Amino acid sequence: MSDLKGLLAIARSYLPGETLGKLEQAYFFAASRHEGHVHSSGTPYIQHLVDVATTLASMKLDLDTVVSGMLHGVLKEKVANVDELEELFGRDVAHIVDGTTRITNVHYDSKLAHQAENIRKLFLAMGADVRVLLVKLADRLQDMVCLGLSEETRQRQVARETIDLYAPLASRLGIDWMKRELEDLSFQYLFPVEYADLTGHLESTLAEREVYVEKVISILQEKLKANKVVPIRIIGRPKHLYSIYKKLVAQNIPLERVYDKVAFRIIVNTVKECYEALGTVHGSWTPVPGRIKDFVSAPKANNYQSLHTTVVGPQGHFIEIQIRTEEMDRVAQEGVAAHWAYKEGQKITGNDARLFRNLKKLVQGLQEVEDPTEFLESVRGELYDPDIYALTPTGEVRELPRGSTPIDFAYAIHSAVGDSCTGARVNGQLVQLKYQLQNGDIVEILTGKKQHPKRAWLQLVKTSRARARIRNWLRREEKERSLKLGREICERELRRKETSLKKLIKNGHIRKLLKTLRCNSLDDMLAKVGSGTVTVHQLERALQPEEFKKEEQKRREEELLEKAATVEEDRAVSTGRQAIEIDGVDDMLVKISQCCRPVPGDEITGFITTGSGISIHRSDCPNLRTTDPHRWIEVNWSEKGTGRHRSELFLRAEDKKNLLAEISALISSDDADIIEFQARKNPENVAEFKVVLEIKDLQHLQLLQQHLQQMPEIIEVRRR
Numbered sequence: 001m002s003d004l005k006g007l008l009a010i011a012r013s014y015l016p017g018e019t020l021g022k023l024e025q026a027y028f029f030a031a032s033r034h035e036g037h038v039h040s041s042g043t044p045y046i047q048h049l050v051d052v053a054t055t056l057a058s059m060k061l062d063l064d065t066v067v068s069g070m071l072h073g074v075l076k077e078k079v080a081n082v083d084e085l086e087e088l089f090g091r092d093v094a095h096i097v098d099g100t101t102r103i104t105n106v107h108y109d110s111k112l113a114h115q116a117e118n119i120r121k122l123f124l125a126m127g128a129d130v131r132v133l134l135v136k137l138a139d140r141l142q143d144m145v146c147l148g149l150s151e152e153t154r155q156r157q158v159a160r161e162t163i164d165l166y167a168p169l170a171s172r173l174g175i176d177w178m179k180r181e182l183e184d185l186s187f188q189y190l191f192p193v194e195y196a197d198l199t200g201h202l203e204s205t206l207a208e209r210e211v212y213v214e215k216v217i218s219i220l221q222e223k224l225k226a227n228k229v230v231p232i233r234i235i236g237r238p239k240h241l242y243s244i245y246k247k248l249v250a251q252n253i254p255l256e257r258v259y260d261k262v263a264f265r266i267i268v269n270t271v272k273e274c275y276e277a278l279g280t281v282h283g284s285w286t287p288v289p290g291r292i293k294d295f296v297s298a299p300k301a302n303n304y305q306s307l308h309t310t311v312v313g314p315q316g317h318f319i320e321i322q323i324r325t326e327e328m329d330r331v332a333q334e335g336v337a338a339h340w341a342y343k344e345g346q347k348i349t350g351n352d353a354r355l356f357r358n359l360k361k362l363v364q365g366l367q368e369v370e371d372p373t374e375f376l377e378s379v380r381g382e383l384y385d386p387d388i389y390a391l392t393p394t395g396e397v398r399e400l401p402r403g404s405t406p407i408d409f410a411y412a413i414h415s416a417v418g419d420s421c422t423g424a425r426v427n428g429q430l431v432q433l434k435y436q437l438q439n440g441d442i443v444e445i446l447t448g449k450k451q452h453p454k455r456a457w458l459q460l461v462k463t464s465r466a467r468a469r470i471r472n473w474l475r476r477e478e479k480e481r482s483l484k485l486g487r488e489i490c491e492r493e494l495r496r497k498e499t500s501l502k503k504l505i506k507n508g509h510i511r512k513l514l515k516t517l518r519c520n521s522l523d524d525m526l527a528k529v530g531s532g533t534v535t536v537h538q539l540e541r542a543l544q545p546e547e548f549k550k551e552e553q554k555r556r557e558e559e560l561l562e563k564a565a566t567v568e569e570d571r572a573v574s575t576g577r578q579a580i581e582i583d584g585v586d587d588m589l590v591k592i593s594q595c596c597r598p599v600p601g602d603e604i605t606g607f608i609t610t611g612s613g614i615s616i617h618r619s620d621c622p623n624l625r626t627t628d629p630h631r632w633i634e635v636n637w638s639e640k641g642t643g644r645h646r647s648e649l650f651l652r653a654e655d656k657k658n659l660l661a662e663i664s665a666l667i668s669s670d671d672a673d674i675i676e677f678q679a680r681k682n683p684e685n686v687a688e689f690k691v692v693l694e695i696k697d698l699q700h701l702q703l704l705q706q707h708l709q710q711m712p713e714i715i716e717v718r719r720r
Helices: 002-013 019-033 047-058 063-070 083-089 091-102 115-128 129-145 152-172 178-191 192-204 206-226 241-251 272-283 326-337 350-367 370-383 407-411 413-418 455-459 464-496 499-507 509-516 520-530 535-541 546-575 661-670 699-710
Strands: 231-240 262-270 307-312 318-325 388-391 397-400 423-424 428-431 441-447 590-592 604-608 614-618 631-637 646-653 673-681 686-695 715-717
Touching: 002 047, 019 047, 019 063, 019 083, 047 063, 047 129, 047 423, 063 083, 063 091, 063 326, 083 091, 091 129, 091 370, 091 441, 115 206, 129 178, 152 178, 152 318, 178 192, 178 241, 178 326, 192 206, 192 241, 192 520, 206 231, 206 272, 241 318, 241 428, 262 272, 262 326, 272 307, 272 318, 318 326, 318 413, 397 407, 407 413, 407 423, 407 464, 413 423, 413 464, 464 520, 464 535, 499 509, 509 520, 509 535, 614 631, 646 661, 661 673, 661 686, 686 699
Parallel strands: 262 318, 590 614
Antiparallel strands: 231 262, 307 318, 388 397, 423 428, 423 441, 604 614, 604 631, 646 686, 646 715, 673 686
16 A cells, blocks of 8 residues: 555655546556456566556656556456446556557567567557556566566566667657666576676776766866856766677677766757757867767657767767757657646647657557568567668658668658659769768759669668568569469460450359369459469469360370380390480479479489479488388489579578678579578577579589688588
8 A cells, every 4th residue: 555655745746636536446456356466576466556556647647547557457357348448447547458468478589480470569569558658667667676586587578678679669759768777677588697797897886987077077167157048957877788788799899998888968048048058068178070969959759859979078988978958868768758748728739749659550550561581670670779860851750770772761750752762962962873972961862753672672771661561562572473474374374275364253153263273352362373483384284175185184194194104124134324305305394393392403313203394302311211112213414404493501600780681692692583581580699591592503503602601600501
């Protein structure tokens, strides 16, 4: 009850006292329904619920959100239903609790394709009502606070999910304090040794840092006063641990060389004083080039406003300084909660409207990605920490990762702008589409009605949003081409049989044809014929009368068995070898086995199948050894044969950023084509790849394997 009193005291400080009966009712309802339930931390479950509700109240969120935090476990534990919640606490509370429950079991694990659908539910719920995500974030924060009581495997799993998904989402909502706490709490479980070293070092130098902070604040106050700028306050605080760790990793430097372990914040009264204070700082110490950022005139997408600069301060240490007004500081800390749109009688501001539009744009963009692996990649790509802040000619900021190009910028504006991008002007000058954008660039995108995405763009773009949109367009275009070509091929073959698609549809024979070719619909069949997935020969066979087809099959099988017997006889009387050249046999009767994928240069053996001609295997293929040797037939590669052949490689490598791109680039530079690429990360954090390639012959494949093995990250390359 003492915890309830504390919660009510916080709520009463910003909510009308007479409305708090609903919160008290929610507490007693949850306490009775969760009686005897224990949280994973070992404490009574009701304590966890009060902690979540208190976190939401401390963010000054509306009553329904706080009440939802108190009730967020009742549907998950199946101790209440949605109708009951709606009757007792209203439609909004029921909706928020239901949305939170749907995403409770989301596990951010890219090894499992079905998890993509769970994360999709999270983004849908967030798009419908952002309060669902706020409750989930408060819930996750409280889970992280007591995660030390869980077993190690769960600690790492929850911490990885938190740092990859929930901390970036808190940042996207502009809730900086929560992002920092989630990252630091995750850091200690994901990298315990590094966390202990960093914590120990910072504790050992605490007294020295405190003296330095006092000295810098004293100098800043003196310099600002001399320039007639009176700050409300100056704060010096250590950067959060995970941000320091990221700098160590990114720059590959020891901790002793990280000079800006302390960040200073100057809070002033007006925007004018922000710029005056910046001038004073730069007049006092040398600014570091490229580290000055103006988010006051061009706010971030999450409404963040501040001036940032890094200078060479006393004792030659780098100092990061942020300058902002009191209101800017409140928004920087509280984010979406600073101007809560759901507060009764409060109108939504223009900045808040922009934030919600961006969130919905994020959700809509991800809904367009159907492939689970691609979806998970897109989620990771969308939740990056932006490095580049470029502007439209009207002053709107677009946040992008380092290395982004004008194409990324175009898709960040709108998918239609990206699709029709023909070029760009950066700072008034025409640039190539491969130009890498820099901080502060003003970018004007040029478009054309006849322009459309190119496959080569995939090598230029950095953002997952642009990559997903380009892939979607190319897939649609490819499908349309396949449909058109497939229709032409089918109509041509049907004319030879004195029929047409229209007649087959009318007499119902199209259903039999679709079943024979294993197609779901007419469009599916046309697309497969056009893309070559269903060959002309398969189409011809499907269109033949059944009796004729069986007779033809039987005749060919007998011919092949007879030929095989002749070869065996010739072996007995002569050392010469009769060979079937693959190119010399009707391609309806010969197919390359997919289990071992032989290529020119491999020793091969033919196997006479029942009704499907000759299947070509590598002579050492395990599957071939389990078959009847009497059906084996000697075959050789045709000397005049040319073209491309498919093979499959399995790779294991140390995981690192841009590894996929480097492997793809090497394969492309060796004149091999990637047909299929599958990637996953195993429990040992090793990346594993299955790559289906088109190559010329065995020598080409062996050369490619040798080049891949020379990459420093590659552990193993083998043929499958």
